[in-house]
Amino acid sequence: MGAAVLYSKGVSHSRPNTEDISLCYANRSAALFHLDQYEACLEDIVRAGMHGYPERLQPKMMLRKAECLVNLGRLQEARQTVIHLESSLNAKPTLVSSSHQILQRNLHHLKVKIREKENLPETFPKALTRAFEDMALGEENKQISGASLSVSLHTDPLKGRHLVAAKDILPGELLVKEDAFVSVLNPGETPPLHYGLENKWDTRVTNGDLYCHRCLKHTLATVPCGGCSYARYCSQECMQKAWECYHSTECPLGGLLLTLGVFCHVALRITLLARFEDVDRVVRMLCEETGNKDICLPEKKNPVKTLHCTNRGESENSIIGETPIPGCNVHGKYESNYNAVFSLLPHTEKHSPEHKFICAISVSALCKQLRAASLQARTMHLKSSKLEAVTPGLCADLTIWGVAILRHMLQLQCNAQAITSIRHTGV
Template identity: 70%
Template sequence: MCLEDIIRAQTHGYPERLQPKMNLRKAECLVTLGKLQEASQTVSDLESDFAAKQTLAASSFQILQKNLHRLKKKVQEKESLPETFPPTLAKAFEDMDLKEENEQISSVSPSVSLCTDPLKGRCLIATKDILPGELLVKEDAFVSVLNPGEMPHHSLENKWDTKIAIGDLYCHRCLKHTLATVPCDGCSYAKYCSQECMQQAWEFYHSVECPLGALLLTLGVFCHVALRLTLLTRFEDVGKVTSKLRDEISNNISFPKSKNLVKMLNYDQEENDEVVKTPIPGCDISGKYENNYNAVFNLLPHTENHSPEHKFLCALSVSALCKELEAASSRALATGPNSSKLKATVTPELCADLNIWGVAMLRHMLQLQCNAQAITTLQHTGSKESIIANSRQVRLATGIFPVVSLLNHSCSPNTSMSFTSTVATIRAAQRIRKGQEILHCYGPHQNRMGVAERQQKLRSQYFFDCSCPACHTEELRTAAGPRWEAFCCNSCRTIMQGDDVLSCGNRSCTESVSRDHLVSRLQDLQQQVGMAQKLLRSGKLGDWQKSAAHLQKSLRVVEARHGPSSVEMGHELFKLAQVLFNGFAVPEALNTIQKAEKILLVHCGPWSDEIQELQKMRSFLLDLPPIPAGPLG
């Protein structure tokens, strides 16, 4: 990617003064990629270039010379030592995966155990002290469906970007970012990263989904997840689950009425009272909890909490889907078993199972409201030529992660979650003491919403009243007085009171100020942040000092809003580090890189793009000869 950028920049008239620096960077990329032949070619080109032109300022010439020398050595080292990882890299690799698996729960670190609490139900508890950044859960989705239609780019700067939807950029099976997709022969909608992904998808679910494309888009992503879940299960535990269901159905004479269907779905809870062998729902006989259909099936459907309208809509969607499946199956039979691609999965056997499938799908539809997990990714926005990568989080897909679903909610969670294709990774975001519960945020985070809005969201979607510490203290504070619209006294930090003229709430303090004055200062600050963002987007090298100054201000705003160790703060520090790096402000850049790295390591792990970039920047800066801070040239 870096190389492409360089070639693009060179063909678009990059200033000649900076050409040597760029070529050096190119050589560096080539060395990192292991293209040693090309790298040494670039290096020798550079050398002859230096000899021909003496136009460079002495100081920058020295820097380039020194780096050139270093690169040459690197090429030689690499040539003599092929394909071995330096020890620091190897150590970071280990951290990508769980060093040891938990014996009780798959995909989980041994520092955690599964417990049940009479009030909260299932929960994960730390069995020893956990350090920030420690990997706690790494789980592949049991099922995932790409979200249809959301536009990844909203900028109108580039006409082409706005026409690309998520479905065109990511593999519909493994969610890998792909530019050259392989489309399905049957529908133009499903696209894959490779022939292999396409075949796998076809074999496991797409042969059934393909002719239902339009219906699935209409019914929504939850319905699609429920269908794919049952299709995937056909190849796994279908026997076990359907026989359980069949017993229930044969005991129920008036089966086809949906009223009874919904009631019937509670059967496993009644059963659990009698069966003492599996004390924790979702575990197998030996008490192990795994990423399998049994665990998915035991996620709570909250049947009693859903509104009748919601339950009716779910039942309607499922029956529409079953009707369509039945029709597709009989069409396949009519055209003969050999002439249709559908024969692989839609057979008379499927029709017989359809009733059982319908029940299972309805249960999954009801589970999804509380158990669906949004799979997100950081999407890089802003143009390629800009120095600073701008990024925002987009909802890529909807999935079910039975192990992640064991975690309860907190509005100020002690973990941080990220995704790589369909794999969810949860790390400790702070020190977690032995005996404390592992918590993550279901969406309403204290940094993004006030307490009233969070409580309302959690109650309507997840059916519980949040009593996390953040909600507790914030409710007390809200009861005491307003928070978001208040100003602090400049000298004693007490909340100011009054309408047009604000005076300090502290009686021994005499500060007073007009509201207009404060509001205009606030607007100034917001303008500064906007300016910084604009300068960053335009990405002119000469403006780096201005950009840095604006960013410092925006950093203070982000810190106040999201907290000093939030992931938002990490992204902001990353931007500042890039600006300082590009301006060759060495001590400031190193300092900022360290701060950004500390925060992002905890949230994103050692192999995230940003951490990698930060480490590259640092090693580059540390290799520079000691020169006074300031821009090059």
């Protein structure tokens, strides 16, 4: 496991399409093989090939591939790989005799294994469906998406939006099932660095090495961001999605986000995600919040759309006789979106002046860096797709978005949830 993590670090710090990165992937595939993670091993073998794995080492990796396929019960493919390997060995006997002998011996063992398996067809158990995903809410609440009928939604000037039990709740009853609007991997504490001859490599392992930075899945076979050596993902798809949604902006910020802490990071990511909803609407909500009409965008052509962003903002569509619940839609229904997050109370008056000061300083440092990064991207004539991801909405008016980030930082203090896991450090 240690080797896998270290090869991941190697992957993160290597340039794409070099022998270095291909060797790191190939060696990590060997580590994953020893950990019985055959699917992940196969993926790394493909990645090593994509980045130009040297021809002279190919047979070793093909043998590993065949072994993986055998262990996964994919015997047909294993056979094909063996045939391919044998023909390439016969065509180019480039290896030194001793390693050639070892390879031939392993190949022989493998062929015996395939034959045995073919005669004794095994049934592979289907992956166990995770209990929680299958847990049902029972009849779903019409007022709140993803909640059971045992709760109802209320609002209160002091507490803000909250759930109240509508009936007696049984132990273990599932009440709410909702994906997080936003999540950030908390890097956690870095174990102290031991100095010494045997420790010339930084072998410290943190959460950042073990979990996908987007979906938080535990993985040893991470795929790194091409632009930094920090962000890494469980798959190419997660990397792509993260890049499109927020990482293109976060990537050039470097170590600043780590320094400012996880709340600041979450707050930034919330505002980055808000760009994918109605940006004009969001900006108007923020203007109302700051009371500064001067920095508002010009009125939209369609002024009918009214928002329930505050208790004051009743619209003609609201349910007559009821206080509209902040963050719900015009029909009074709660939906998981930015409007719902935005209307959580920041409890500004309850935070200590010191805390508010630190939050404000952090956000202004962040905005300064965002502005610098966007200017740099513009002057460097980066690929237009990258530039687009940085500019719209966010850098156009950083004053507005700075207000949003600060509001979220204050909200997070009592609205964020942490998921923790216990890891044996071996110390």
